[in-house]
Every structure is written in structure tokens, then in C-alpha cells.
Amino acid sequence: xxxxxxxxxxxxxxxxxxxxxxxxxxxxxxxxxxxxxxxxxxxxxxxxxxxxxxxxxxxxxxxxxxxxxxxxxxxxxxxxxxxxxxxxxxxxxxxxxxxxxxxxxxxxxxxxxxxxxxxxxxxxxxxxxxxxxxxxxxxxxxxxxxxxxxxxxxxxxxxxxxxxxxxxxxxxxxxxxxxxxxxxxxxxxxxxxxxxxxxxxxxxxxxxxxxxxxxxxxxxxxxxxxxxxxxxxxxxxxxxxxxxxxxxxxxxxxxxxxxxxxxxxxxxxxxxxxxxxxxxxxxxxxxxxxxxxxxxxxxxxxxxxxxxxxxxxxxxxxxxxxxxxxxxxxxxxxxxxxxxxxxx
Amino acid sequence: xxxxxxxxxxxxxxxxxxxxxxxxxxxxxxxxxxxxxxxxxxxxxxxxxxxxxxxxxxxxxxxxxxxxxxxxxxxxxxxxxxxxxxxxxxxxxxxxxxxxxxxxxxxxxxxxxxxxxxxxxxxxxxxxxxxxxxxxxxxxxxxxxxxxxxxxxxxxxxxxxxxxxxxxxxxxxxxxxxxxxxxxxxxxxxxxxxxxxxxxxxxxxxxxxxxxxxxxxxxxxxxxxxxxxxxxxxxxxxxxxxxxxxxxxxxxxxxxxxxxxxxxxxxxxxxxxxxxxxxxxxxxxxxxxxxxxxxxxxxxxxxxxxxxxxxxxxxxxxxxxxxxxxxxxxxxxxxxxxxxxxxx
Numbered sequence: 001x002x003x004x005x006x007x008x009x010x011x012x013x014x015x016x017x018x019x020x021x022x023x024x025x026x027x028x029x030x031x032x033x034x035x036x037x038x039x040x041x042x043x044x045x046x047x048x049x050x051x052x053x054x055x056x057x058x059x060x061x062x063x064x065x066x067x068x069x070x071x072x073x074x075x076x077x078x079x080x081x082x083x084x085x086x087x088x089x090x091x092x093x094x095x096x097x098x099x100x101x102x103x104x105x106x107x108x109x110x111x112x113x114x115x116x117x118x119x120x121x122x123x124x125x126x127x128x129x130x131x132x133x134x135x136x137x138x139x140x141x142x143x144x145x146x147x148x149x150x151x152x153x154x155x156x157x158x159x160x161x162x163x164x165x166x167x168x169x170x171x172x173x174x175x176x177x178x179x180x181x182x183x184x185x186x187x188x189x190x191x192x193x194x195x196x197x198x199x200x201x202x203x204x205x206x207x208x209x210x211x212x213x214x215x216x217x218x219x220x221x222x223x224x225x226x227x228x229x230x231x232x233x234x235x236x237x238x239x240x241x242x243x244x245x246x247x248x249x250x251x252x253x254x255x256x257x258x259x260x261x262x263x264x265x266x267x268x269x270x271x272x273x274x275x276x277x278x279x280x281x282x283x284x285x286x287x288x289x290x291x292x293x294x295x296x297x298x299x300x301x302x303x304x305x306x307x308x309x310x311x312x313x314x315x316x317x318x319x320x321x322x323x324x325x326x327x328x329x330x331x332x333x334x335x336x337x338x339x340x341x342x343x344x
Numbered sequence: 345x346x347x348x349x350x351x352x353x354x355x356x357x358x359x360x361x362x363x364x365x366x367x368x369x370x371x372x373x374x375x376x377x378x379x380x381x382x383x384x385x386x387x388x389x390x391x392x393x394x395x396x397x398x399x400x401x402x403x404x405x406x407x408x409x410x411x412x413x414x415x416x417x418x419x420x421x422x423x424x425x426x427x428x429x430x431x432x433x434x435x436x437x438x439x440x441x442x443x444x445x446x447x448x449x450x451x452x453x454x455x456x457x458x459x460x461x462x463x464x465x466x467x468x469x470x471x472x473x474x475x476x477x478x479x480x481x482x483x484x485x486x487x488x489x490x491x492x493x494x495x496x497x498x499x500x501x502x503x504x505x506x507x508x509x510x511x512x513x514x515x516x517x518x519x520x521x522x523x524x525x526x527x528x529x530x531x532x533x534x535x536x537x538x539x540x541x542x543x544x545x546x547x548x549x550x551x552x553x554x555x556x557x558x559x560x561x562x563x564x565x566x567x568x569x570x571x572x573x574x575x576x577x578x579x580x581x582x583x584x585x586x587x588x589x590x591x592x593x594x595x596x597x598x599x600x601x602x603x604x605x606x607x608x609x610x611x612x613x614x615x616x617x618x619x620x621x622x623x624x625x626x627x628x629x630x631x632x633x634x635x636x637x638x639x640x641x642x643x644x645x646x647x648x649x650x651x652x653x654x655x656x657x658x659x660x661x662x663x664x665x666x667x668x669x670x671x672x673x674x675x676x677x678x679x680x681x682x683x684x685x686x687x688x
Contacts, residue, residue: 026426029371032459034448036537041496052492054544067495068514073537075445082370099478101419104378115376133478134443136540139493148396149483151411152385170412193380193417196480200398 027118028082038130038212039073044141071142072202074209075100075134076127079114085121085344086337088220088244092117092126093210095226095252097150099133100126101194102225106322107187113223113321116330121343125217129231130209131202147197155195156188159318160275160282178275182315182323191322203231210235218242221342223333225249226318233292237262245340247271247333250318252285253292260295268296268303269336271329273316276307282318306332371462372426382474382556383417388485415486416546418553419444419478420471423458429465429688430681432564432588436461436470437554439570439596441494443477444470445538446569450666451531457567457665460674465687469561473575474553475546491541499539500532503662504619504626522619526659526667535666547575554579562586565686567677569593570662577636581606589684591615591677594662596629597636604639612640612647613680615673617660620651626662650676 044066051060077100078089092114094102103114103126118124128135131143140146153168155161156175161183162168167176177185184191210231214220219242224232229251236243237259246268248254255263270289276282293303308316308329316323323329337343388410395404421444422433436458438446447458447470462468472479475487484490497512499505500519505527506512511520521529528535554575558564563586568576573595580587581603590612592598599607614633620626637647652660652673660667667673681687 024375027373027376029373031368032371032423033453033455034445035453036445036534039537052489052544063492064495065493068497069493070496070533070536070539077448079376101378101380101478104421109377109379111377128478133480134445134472134538134540136477136537139491139541145396147483148407149409149413151408152414153412189414190380192414193383193480194478195414196478197483200396 025119027115029118030080030082030084032077032079034075034077036073036075036135037216038209039070042069042071042138042142043067044069044139047141065139065141069138069142071136071138072130072205072209073135074127074130074213076125076213078123078125079118080123081118081121083121084123086123086221087342087344089217090117090122090124091213091217091220091222092124093222093224093228093232094129095228097195097198099128099194099196101133102319103321106184106326107190107194108184108324109187109190110324110326113326113330116327117334120330120334125213125220127210127213129228130206131199132196135209137199143199143201145199145201147199149197150195152192155191155319158281159183160273160279161185161188161317161319164279178315178317180315181317182325183317183319184322184324191319207231207234207238211238214239214242219244221245221247221337223247223249224251225321226252229254229289233263236266240266245269245337245342247336248289249320250276250282250285251289253288255292257292257295260292260301261299263296264299264301266301267340268293268301269333270303270305271320271333272305272307273318273320273323274309274314304336306336308332369463371459373462374424374426374428376421376423378419378421380417380419380479381560382553383414386413386415386482386486387411388413388483391485409483409485413482413486415480415482416474416549416553417479418471418474418557420469420557422467422469423462424467425462425465427465428467430467430565431686431688433561434461434466434468435557435561435564435566436468437566437568437572437576438473439572441539441542443472443538443540445477446663447665450528450670451534451538452528452668453531453534454668454670457670457674460671461678464674464678469557469564471554471557473572474550475543476540479553481543487543487545489543489545491543493541494539496536499535499663502625503527504617504623505529505532505661505663508623522659522661524659525661526669527661527663528666528668535663551575551578551582555582558583558586563588565589565591565681567591567593568595569665570596573598573633577607580610584610589613589681589686591680592633593664594620594626594629595633597632599636601636601639604636604645605643607640608643608645610645611684612637612645613677614647614649615664615677616649616651617662617664617667618653618658648680650680652676
């Protein structure tokens with residue numbers, strides 16, 4: 001069964017649209033800024049006051065972990081182009097163990113999708129999920145689980161940069177990248193610098209943060225990546241009237257199938273990179289995504305799916321917004337948004 | 345002893361320069377983007393592989409804390425105005441328990457110094473110190489200390505927003521702000537959302553990150569706030585040729601007096617807000633800063649000190665870049681930079 005619901009005319013248009021992005025034009029903004037949204041005041045009491053050393057070599061001083069703490073707020077930065085063309089704002093939600101930096105830059109220092117979509121005229125909002133980056137995180141007295149840390153080789157083997165398990169080597173010369181990969185493997189170290197720890201008990205708080213953002217900014221288009229899709233579809237099910245479209249980049253996983261009908265009026269674009277079927281983990285996520293898409297369609301919704309290799313765009317990793325052809329993929333998304341009348 | 349080294353002509357010019365910032369002009373950028381710099385690969389070995397639950401309600405799965413980890417990198421975001429006037433880049437370093445967000449916005453949603461200085465024509469780089477915000481943080485297996493968390497009332501009483509200890513109350517109506525404060529007390533909650541945890545054993549890593557940034561971007565002007573000054577002066581002592589000027593906003597503390605001569609060719613502006621002498625903590629920091637300034641001067645350097653109330657700017661808290669008259673203070677700094685021939 002193929003889930004490629006829009007046919008060859010659209011596919012050809014995609015390929016034509018896929019010209020390299022033109023760089024170096026100035027960016028003119030009506031405004032830029034940031035804010036935090038959501039959050040709550042947590043009370044901590046009954047914890048032992050203990051002595052800590054606040055400066056290396058300094059004296060022991062009292063540290064009281066009790067009191068009120070501001071927790072679970074979410075950081076959002078926005079860029080509003082002077083030549084606005086998007087009919088609604090565009091929100092960009094990152095994946096697991098990452099922050100909004102995903103969209104700002106690439107490991108080899110090219111422009112990210114933030115700049116590209118601002119240039120295309122979108123009011124663009126990039127956030128850090130609750131618990132990550134500039135959103136801050138709560139103490140162990142508030143969150144029961146501990147943070148987990150991704151080791152240096154994990155994404156190389158798991159995000160379809162290298163040829164799966166065993167493709168990593170501490171010596172860059174001995175690594176085995178996927179032949180023809182679009183990921184800037186020479187700058188893998190810079191990619192890993194973008195990585196941040198993640199907790200395992202904060203899903204509800206993350207979703208609450210996104211709901212607060214949607215309530216403030218939307219109606220809008222939400223572009224979501226990887227774990228951001230797992231959150232994003234659930235947020236969309238809670239606020240379907242606020243979503244004018246969803247762009248899901250290798251969402252892992254999707255929403256709740258029993259709720260899929262709530263998205264019947266929200267056009268969805270799912271984008272998958274290359275070599276997905278050769279990697280059990282991504283094949284499994286894709287299957288979940290497509291099943292959810294089928295459920296949305298069965299309720300009368302519109303779900304378009306682009307498997308990039310099938311439209312002639314090859315070699316893309318899970319981090320396609322940072323791949324060398326990220327401009328080409330941005331153009332595919334832009335074309336779809338325009339076809340859905342979301343862009344002037 | 346007064347440390348007000350530039351005299352009334354300059355002081356009058358300051359007051360004249362202190363017009364409210366004009367908002368709503370578009371911002372035209374040659375480029376914007378971000379990168380991470382510095383960092384190292386840490387090896388963790390011999391730690392127990394343990395079982396964790398990765399999704400609430402999910403199965404126990406293996407978590408291996410061993411391996412290589414990318415740690416101690418620093419996040420930097422930059423905005424390069426089309427109409428560049430600053431002769432060198434301007435770097436903005438935040439204070440303790442905070443991130444670069446300090447400069448992006450104010451709790452009540454006005455423009456921060458980032459926008460203001462970009463509008464004034466400065467290539468502006470805002471970073472998150474190592475360990476904070478989008479710089480990520482390392483596991484307890486790499487950093488021996490634990491993060492500490494600032495409670496909700498602490499900055500209210502400590503940052504000269506409220507009238508010192510005992511001025512806080514959970515009921516906003518019962519709080520005791522300093523009369524005439526410029527801090528947007530009605531939006532205190534939003535200020536606390538900007539707060540992030542801090543570690544107590546990472547000073548060397550933080551300084552190493554800043555040195556890496558300076559080596560990449562400078563010569564430049566560095567504007568540093570609070571704890572950022574304690575780091576910033578030490579970085580300047582290591583790379584005096586890279587610093588064209590220092591703007592220290594209530595630095596806490598300063599550099600190492602024995603090294604102060606290294607800054608003899610770096611003009612320094614120290615800025616202090618209101619009510620500093622009434623608060624023992626800030627009076628003590630000011631004393632340390634001024635003593636350091638004296639040592640720089642004794643070596644032939646130039647250190648200008650502005651006590652804002654003495655030039656007619658009253659009511660400023662420790663977070664003066666977010667106070668209601670933040671534009672007025674930005675103009676004071678801009679005037680000084682222009683007087684030092686750093687602005688066309």
C-alpha cells in the first residue's frame with residue numbers, strides 16, 4: 001500500500017520548485033523578540049536544608065531547596081518579516097534532546113529553516129520545549145525523574161547519518177556514513193553541540209506549554225519534527241480550530257488514532273527522508289504516522305505524504321532541516337503551504 | 345572617595361542623550377544565525393548500566409550512562425544589521441541563573457537591549473554561558489556538583505526590586521517594591537520564567553567557552569552583567585588585545601586585581617543603578633568593582649563609572665536592561681561607546 005496521495009502532477013511541481021535557496025539577501029523585520037509562556041508555581045517543602053560550596057575553594061554555605069519555584073514555562077523567540085506573506089504564523093517545534101536551535105543553523109554553518117521561512121514571508125516562532133534550553137528545568141524535588149544524556153555516537157547511528165549500528169568510530173576517518181548522505185558529516189561535532197538532556201516524566205508539562213503557546217499565537221501552521229510531532233499532533237487534537245495546517249517531519253510518533261477525526265479540517269503534510277525503510281526504528285515510526293494519517297483521512301481529512309526519494313530528493317537524514325539540501329526541502333514545504341492557500 | 349571620573353559636561357550630555365527609544369522602526373539585517381563554540385568530548389566509563397522508564401507507563405529499558413559525551417560548548421546567536429555602525433562586534437554576556445534572554449526582551453514585553461543595539465548599528469552576539477540555556481549541561485558523571493535552583497522570591501528581595509529581605513509576599517498586593525522602582529513589578533512572574541538553574545563547579549568551563557568565543561569573533565566590545573562581569577573581566581585579562589571596550593553592568597565581582605594592568609589599554613565603563621549603597625550585597629560588589637577599576641587606572645587604564653542616580657536616572661534595579669527606562673540606559677552606554685570612537 002502506497003500512502004502517496006497526491007499524484008504525479010504535484011510531484012513534478014515539487015521537483016521544479018526544488019531550486020537551491022538564494023542566500024545573502026537582507027532580512028527586513030517588522031519586529032523580533034522573545035517571551036516565555038505557560039508554567040506554574042511549584043511548592044517544595046520538607047526538604048533538608050544542606051550546606052553547599054558556592055565557589056570552588058569557598059566556604060560551606062546554607063542551601064535551602066524549599067519554597068516556591070517557577071517551573072514548566074516555555075521559551076519562544078519570534079521573527080516577523082516586513083514583507084509578510086504567510087496568512088498565519090508559522091511555529092517550529094523541535095525533536096527530542098534538542099532545542100529550537102534545530103531550525104536556526106546547520107552544523108556546517110549554513111542558514112536554517114528559520115531564516116528561509118522568514119525570507120519566504122512567514123511570521124516565525126521558534127520555541128524550546130518545556131525542560132529544554134532556554135525554557136529551563138525543574139529540580140528533582142519537582143520532577144521525579146532524572147535527566148538522560150545522549151552519547152556522542154548515538155545520533156550518528158540512529159538518525160540515518162551513518163549506516164546504522166556499528167557505523168560509528170571515534171576516528172572520523174573510520175566512520176561509515178550512508179553513501180550519498182546529505183548530512184554535513186564533516187561537522188557532526190557541531191551537531192552534537194546542539195544536543196541537550198531530556199527528562200522522561202515531563203510529557204504532560206511539555207504538551208501544556210505548547211497548548212499555552214497555541215492559545216496565545218494561533219491560528220497558525222505548526223511544523224514539527226520527530227518527538228515534536230508526538231507532542232504536536234496531541235496538541236492539535238486538543239485545539240484543532242487553532243491549526244490551519246501541520247507539517248510533520250518524520251514525526252515520532254503521531255497523535256492518538258481514536259482522536260484522529262478531530263483533525264478532519266486540518267491539512268497535514270508528512271515528510272520522510274531517505275533510507276527510512278532500511279532502518280527498523282524509522283520504518284516503525286513511519287508506519288505509526290501513516291496509520292494515523294489513514295485515520296485522519298477516514299474521517300474526511302486531508303493528509304499528503306512526501307517520501308523525498310520518490311520526488312527525486314535523495315540522501316536525506318532524520319535531521320533534514322540541517323542537511324545540505326535543506327533549502328530544497330523548505331521549497332517543497334513552501335509549495336505545499338501555497339497550494340493550501342496559506343501563503344499570499 | 346567618589347569614583348565618578350568623567351565630569352559634569354559629560355553628565356549633562358548623558359541626560360540629554362536620554363530620550364526614550366523610538367520603537368517600531370523595521371530592523372534590517374545582513375544576516376542572523378547561531379552557532380555553538382568550544383566544548384570538549386568527555387569520557388564516562390565504569391558507571392552502572394541501569395533500567396529506566398522512558399515513557400510514563402512504559403516498560404523498563406536499559407540506560408547506559410557510559411561513553412563519549414559532548415560537553416561544555418556554548419550557544420551564541422548573532423544579528424548583523426544592514427546599516428552597520430559599530431566598528432567592532434558587540435557581545436552581550438548575562439548574569440547568574442540567567443541566559444541571553446536577559447537582553448532579548450523585558451518581563452512586560454518591551455524591547456530589550458539586543459534590539460536596541462542592533463537598531464543602533466551594532467553587530468550583536470548574545471550567548472548562553474556554558475551550562476545554561478541552549479548551551480546544554482553535562483551529566484553528574486562529568487560535573488561533580490549538582491544544579492541549584494533560585495526560588496520564586498529570591499530575586500525580588502535581592503535584585504533591588506523589593507525593599508530587601510521581607511519585602512516579598514506570595515500575594516502581589518502585599519509585596520513591598522522599592523518606591524519609584526523602574527522594574528516592571530507587575531510582570532515579575534515573567535521575569536522568573538527566564539531563570540535557569542546554575543552549577544557551582546563550572547567556572548573554568550564557562551570562562552573557557554567565553555575565551556573560545558572571543559578568539560573567534562573579536563576584537564569587540566563586551567557588555568557584561570552581574571556574574572557575567574566576574575567571568576568577563578577574567579576573560580579580558582586573558583585576551584586584552586581582543587577587547588576594544590568593556591561595559592560592566594553591576595559586575596559581581598570583577599577581575600583579579602593583580603592582573604588589572606592587563607586592561608590598561610581597554611576602556612571600561614561601569615554602570616550602577618539606584619539604591620546600591622542601601623543594600624549590603626550590592627554595596628560590597630560595587631566596592632570590589634571600584635577597587636578593581638582603581639587598579640586598572642593605577643596601571644594607566646581608563647575606567648569611567650556611572651552611578652545612574654547621579655546623572656538623574658533614578659529607580660533602577662539590578663536588572664536595569666529590563667527596567668522601564670532600559671532605552672535611556674542603552675543611550676548612556678551608546679554615548680560612551682561613541683565618545684570612545686567605537687561607533688561611526
